[in-house]
Amino acid sequence: MNIYIQKYCKPVLLWCLCLLILASGAAARPPKRVIKLGFIPLTDCAPLVIAKEMGFFAKYGVDVQLSKEASWAVIRDKILNGELDAAHCLFSMPFSVYTGIGGKAGSEMKIAMILNNNGQAITLSKDFCGLVGFRDLKKVAAAIKSVKAHKEVTFAMTFPGGTHDIWLRNWLAACGVNSKSVGIITIPPPQMVANMRVDNMEGFSVGEPWNGVAATQGIGFTQISSQDIWKNHPEKALVANKAFAETDKEDLKNVMKALIEACKWLDVMSNRKKAALLLSKPNYVNAPVQVIEARLMGSTEIGCDMGVQKYKDDYMTFYNNGIVNTPKLSYGIWFMAQYMRFGMISTAPDYNAIAQKLIMDDLYTEVAKSMGVPVQEDMKPFKTNLETIVFDPKNPAPYIAGSKK
Template sequence: MKNIRKNLLLVSAILFMATISAFKYPAAEVIKLGFIPLTDCAPLVAAKELGLFAKYGVNVELSKEASWANIRDKVLNGELDGAHCLYSMPMSVYTGIGGKAGSEMKIAMTLNNNGQAITLSKDFCGLVGFKDLKKVNGAIAEIKKRKEVTFAMTFPGGTHDIWLRNWMAASGVNQKSVGIITIPPPQMVANMKVDNMEGFCVGEPWNGVAVAQNVGFTHIASQDIWKNHPEKALVVNKDFATNKKEDLKKVMKAIIEAQRWLDNMSNRKKAAAWLSKPYYVNAPVSVLEARLLGSNDLGCDLGVQKYKDDYMTFYNNGIVATPKKSYVMWFLAQYVRFGMLKSAPDYKGISEKLVLDDLFAEVAKEMSVPVQPDMQAFKTTLDVNFDPNNIAGYLSTTKK
């Protein structure tokens, strides 16, 4: 009996101490970050798998989402604190192109550059080659003798929509002469299989998967449209940015450390293995790995394209992460250029409202990340010079 009494007293003491500890050291509140199954969700996945969120003292749960519209809705209604997100989605939503006008999604940092592509169906095989823009318009005309031509992107006003439209403008394609539809990234290949579209613009690995399944071929990569372009961002809701600033900073620090790890090329095979899991991207590890390493099997007997310094990058000596107002302005200018907005928006006001550049500067200083200069003129590969201080001048010289 004595031993039983002693054991009961010991158990009671342990339970009492555990209760006291729970009050003294409460469990960290869950921070929920969404992602779409794409290769460039890798910074969030690596931060989770490497234990970096825990290292910086935040309890992050990753939530796989079905579409960019899901991401938008859940960030805005607070179901998600933030997400891996198309860089231009906040502008599309705020201006009413892709959501309720005036809704604010805040850009905390850039997650990656490069690594998207335009895939064309086998209808185009033999009519147009890799980066062969001069033949695109004629190829479309040839196919239109048999059927209508439709292209897919992933979200109205999103990055893939804008890469697609820039490609068509550079190829001399009248955008009103073809259909443009919205399809979630993981559904692209299946939709091309059943002939719902003749081409699509999407992130990896779905371009690579289309080649692997002999459904289509890679016609051009997004880095051939604009080398080192901004692609995905860490986007957060207004409440999280305003009321949980310190937690957001910790999340950003974990992601920056993951970005550095990912840009060590010897780590990319491990990253591909993580991403291939069903609860992340759920795609063949061989396809994920090849394109992460800059090796693109193009399909259609076009061979393999090796990208040397413009494959998908996540850190690039600190160049990637800075969120830039000038990039926000460039995307807004594309909306005007392609008739998605009927009049010029408040370029400066919108960029200042949506970009958390001051917060990023704080994090960058603490993480020794060089903040990149902003509001300077730049030029994309297929377009004319863009000066954020003279957007009207830019629009007067662009191809529609």
């Protein structure tokens, strides 16, 4: 009997003991934290969608849940209260909120990286067909005056102080139109086309695919693309909840690594057909795949029988050999200078201090270097396409004084 126990039972007992030890160890390990990332249904939410669908989040060991949100105001609120850990977000939103334009002054939203450049536009309603052409800025003021003769002229953007708001105001200024002389309202991106269809506005500034949808449906036409306003401008960013950014840095870094991989994947042009197909799904952008694909490929059907504009090196980019993703302090300072320029705030903020508070450039540099991604030089003077005045991020005052409208 003893020989039987030694020969057969002892190994079984040891095996059972090992299983118990392994099971207890597994039970002791906490489940992987679910990271919730928000997005608005726009083509430039693509890095989040691709990182999820192509397995890049999984590759870097993060369990990410994507959450489709209704408006930028909802994104703002959910980032601030922690319902979202981070989100696809307007690059300038954290500055708008912090300065009190688009939220409670002093509220902090952290910018981890930029997700894309270019790929937004200003659409005018069919009321302007025949009055002004594509990129024809000289006729815009007269066209607005003509339309105003029989109704108020209202433009829509997506968030006060957001990128679309600033593209709209820059365009108006370049056309010689004071932004205070027209109505400017806030409409969530997916609702732009429906609101123009029922004549709630005469123009809007928004991201794709909604400009393309308006053109293909004959509701309006693309007057100018945002890359015509400022080539390779910062657009959307990964913006994080402050507590998540400060206490879960390893998770945030892994999310960023996955998104950088997604951005690289998206800039392989042969991948963009697949990207458009994924984005067109109802749980993401929910728009015609042909419209998403065309503008991703740099092909802009203008509308109003004005043909197609082909963008060759300044279509929507997500990586561009590392140029896209560096979250520059100078960009944040530029947007705050716009707030002063257009009278959205009355007192000059501490530009550099706020930019350093909200932009996690050190964290991005760490992540980028670990992946061999070049980090772009910052704080150099630059000029946008429609302006003659050079912007110096180290001294914004002369630019503001010279460009106020």
